[in-house]
Amino acid sequence: xxxxxxxxxxxxxxxxxxxxxxxxxxxxxxxxxxxxxxxxxxxxxxxxxxxxxxxxxxxxxxxxxxxxxxxxxxxxxxxxxxxxxxxxxxxxxxxxxxxxxxxxxxxxxxxxxxxxxxxxxxxxxxxxxxxxxxxxxxxxxxxxxxxxxxxxxxxxxxxxxxxxxxxxxxxxxxxxxxxxxxxxxxxxxxxxxxxxxxxxxxxxxxxxxxxxxx
Amino acid sequence: xxxxxxxxxxxxxxxxxxxxxxxxxxxxxxxxxxxxxxxxxxxxxxxxxxxxxxxxxxxxxxxxxxxxxxxxxxxxxxxxxxxxxxxxxxxxxxxxxxxxxxxxxxxxxxxxxxxxxxxxxxxxxxxxxxxxxxxxxxxxxxxxxxxxxxxxxxxxxxxxxxxxxxxxxxxxxxxxxxxxxxxxxxxxxxxxxxxxxxxxxxxxxxxxxxxxxxxxxxxxxxxxxxxx
Numbered sequence: 001x002x003x004x005x006x007x008x009x010x011x012x013x014x015x016x017x018x019x020x021x022x023x024x025x026x027x028x029x030x031x032x033x034x035x036x037x038x039x040x041x042x043x044x045x046x047x048x049x050x051x052x053x054x055x056x057x058x059x060x061x062x063x064x065x066x067x068x069x070x071x072x073x074x075x076x077x078x079x080x081x082x083x084x085x086x087x088x089x090x091x092x093x094x095x096x097x098x099x100x101x102x103x104x105x106x107x108x109x110x111x112x113x114x115x116x117x118x119x120x121x122x123x124x125x126x127x128x129x130x131x132x133x134x135x136x137x138x139x140x141x142x143x144x145x146x147x148x149x150x151x152x153x154x155x156x157x158x159x160x161x162x163x164x165x166x167x168x169x170x171x172x173x174x175x176x177x178x179x180x181x182x183x184x185x186x187x188x189x190x191x192x193x194x195x196x197x198x199x200x201x202x203x204x205x206x207x208x209x210x211x212x213x214x
Numbered sequence: 215x216x217x218x219x220x221x222x223x224x225x226x227x228x229x230x231x232x233x234x235x236x237x238x239x240x241x242x243x244x245x246x247x248x249x250x251x252x253x254x255x256x257x258x259x260x261x262x263x264x265x266x267x268x269x270x271x272x273x274x275x276x277x278x279x280x281x282x283x284x285x286x287x288x289x290x291x292x293x294x295x296x297x298x299x300x301x302x303x304x305x306x307x308x309x310x311x312x313x314x315x316x317x318x319x320x321x322x323x324x325x326x327x328x329x330x331x332x333x334x335x336x337x338x339x340x341x342x343x344x345x346x347x348x349x350x351x352x353x354x355x356x357x358x359x360x361x362x363x364x365x366x367x368x369x370x371x372x373x374x375x376x377x378x379x380x381x382x383x384x385x386x387x388x389x390x391x392x393x394x395x396x397x398x399x400x401x402x403x404x405x406x407x408x409x410x411x412x413x414x415x416x417x418x419x420x421x422x423x424x425x426x427x428x429x430x431x432x433x434x435x436x437x438x439x440x441x442x
Contacts, residue, residue, distance in 0.1 A: 060372070060418035061411040062379035064390055069411065072403035154284035161286075161383055168286060175294065182298045185291035189283045196282040 001178050006187045009174050013167035014191060016084070017156040020166065023088035025152055028095025035096060036103030036137075037129070051100065058097030064158055066090045071162040087159035087166075091152060098148055099141075106140040107133065139210050146203030150196050157192070167191060221405055229396060229409070236392035237413055243309055243388055244375040250314025251374065252367075255321025262326055273322070280319035286380050288312045293384040309381035309388075313374050320370050328363035329355065361432040368425035372418050379414070389413060 039051050058066070071086040081089065110133060118128035138145075160168035171188045175181050261273030293308040303311065332355050340350035382390035393410040397403040 056419060056422070057411075057415060060376070060415045060422055062376040062390070062414055064379045064382070065393075065407055065411040065414065068390075068394070068397075068403065069407045072397060073407050074404070076401065076403050150282070154282075157284035157286040158380065168284075168290060171287075171290070182291075182295040185287065185295035188287050189291055192284055192287055193279060193282040197278075200282070 001180050001183075003183065003187060006174065006180065006184050007191065010167055010170050010184075010188060010191055013165060013170035014195065016159075016164060016166045017153065017195065020084065020087050020091065020156045020159055020164065021149075021153050024091035024095060024156075025149065027088065027092030028099050028148075028152070031092065031096035032099025032103055033134075035100035036107060039100065039104045040107040055097040055100055058094050059101070063091065063094050063155055064161060066094055067158060067162050083159065083162045083164035086162055087156070087164045091155055091159070094155075095148065095152060099145070102141045102144040102148070103137060106137040106144075109140060110136050142203065142207050142210065146200060146207070149203065150200050153196050153199060154192060218405075221402060222409070225400065225402070225405075229406070232392055232396065233389065233410065233413060236387060236389045237417075239306070239386065240375070240378055240388040241417075243306060243381060243386065244313065244371070244378045246310040247313025247317060247374050247378065248371045250310060251317025251321045251370070254314055254318030255325055258318060258322035259325040259329070262322065263329070277319045277322050280315060285312060285316045285377050286383065288316055289380055289384050305381065305384050305386035308384055309378065309386045312381075313378060316377065317370055317374050320373070321367065324363050324366045324370065325359075328359040331362050332358050364432065365425045365429040368421060368428065372421050372425070375418055375421075376414060 035051050035054070038047055042048060067086060067090040070081060070090045071083065074081065114132055114136070115128055118132040119125065123131065156166055157168045160166045160172070163169065167188055171184050174184050178184070258273045258277055261269045262277070264270060289309060289312040292303060292312050293305065296303060296308075336354055336358070337350055340354045341347065345353070378388060379390040381388055382394060385391065389410050393406050397406045400406065
């Protein structure tokens with residue numbers, strides 16, 4: 001069994017990895033933005049405390065523990081997810097906490113005068129967010145978002161621990177049928193790098209372009 | 215809800231000793247991994263700053279590769295992929311080596327960034343004042359760079375501590391594997407994974423807080439000294 005046969009055998013896992021990345025990434029972006037907005041512009045002290053607690057819990061406990069909780073823990077109390085859904089949900093919840101922190105920091109570094117000026121110019125608070133604050137926040141947080149995205153692609157490998165048919169899952173199956181252990185795991189490593197590098201490069205280009213137009 | 219917590223009381227004496235010894239393995243594993251990462255990271259930084267073009271390219275390439283591959287894939291490659299090539303590592307050592315290699319890329323970036331932030335004039339002034347290059351590094355560059363590097367290094371340790379949970383998948387008897395074993399005996403996955411999550415949190419959270427505190431403190435010092 002040669003390199004290309006192995007690569008072909010792992011491809012199915014790569015597709016799953018992309019699905020999980022897209023699903024978890026979208027979920028994390030949406031929830032992260034929502035939490036960051038509540039954290040920055042919310043007035044309830046309790047809510048801010050709760051969001052902080054959520055962020056700290058998510059950031060200081062391994063992602064694997066979250067996946068096990070969602071997949072095995074919830075199944076024991078009658079809530080069953082498929083491995084794929086559990087992986088998207090788990091990695092998404094962890095990502096939301098990370099992005100919440102990134103977005104909050106970016107919001108804070110935008111001068112308050114920006115919002116005041118937008119409101120004074122007659123924009124509604126929602127319009128000020130949509131046209132003035134969020135675009136700047138997204139640009140400011142681009143480097144951290146790029147890091148997060150690479151991290152997420154790599155973290156999809158953890159989903160194999162709850163039997164999601166992901167690259168490492170396929171690799172393990174291939175090993176049991178062919179015994180080409182070193183070659184298979186070596187190929188899997190290269191496959192991840194081949195997924196992470198183009199994405200990292202795209203973010204790099206985007207950062208450059210936005211830097212220019214500044 | 216109350217029944218949920220009484221379950222803990224019931225199993226406390228069985229679970230606690232096992233989690234305690236597992237926590238020791240996790241602590242040792244992450245510390246050995248971190249020390250390895252510090253050492254390798256320092257070597258890589260030296261390589262990336264060397265005058266030799268090939269050394270620079272090689273170290274940069276290694277760092278970029280390590281940053282692009284998941285730790286789990288690396289661990290499985292080390293644990294299952296090396297024996298056919300003639301090198302068999304125990305779960306613990308494969309784990310420590312994996313954590314070290316994985317962490318070294320991040321450590322190298324932190325060290326490189328920290329050293330780069332110290333203005334070249336500092337070094338030149340030190341040399342002009344008659345200090346040897348080693349003295350300049352140890353007494354002028356390093357103390358200042360340390361202030362920049364310490365908080366992110368601490369964060370890297372926290373990341374490695376959490377990542378050490380992946381060593382459960384290569385049969386290292388650390389917290390997560392112990393939790394899995396307990397969960398399959400007791401059929402109480404919710405209880406045990408929450409508990410083990412809490413154990414990680416209790417170790418990682420204070421360290422995260424310390425890193426954040428150091429960051430603000432050390433940065434404040436830097437600003438008042440007027441150095442950027």
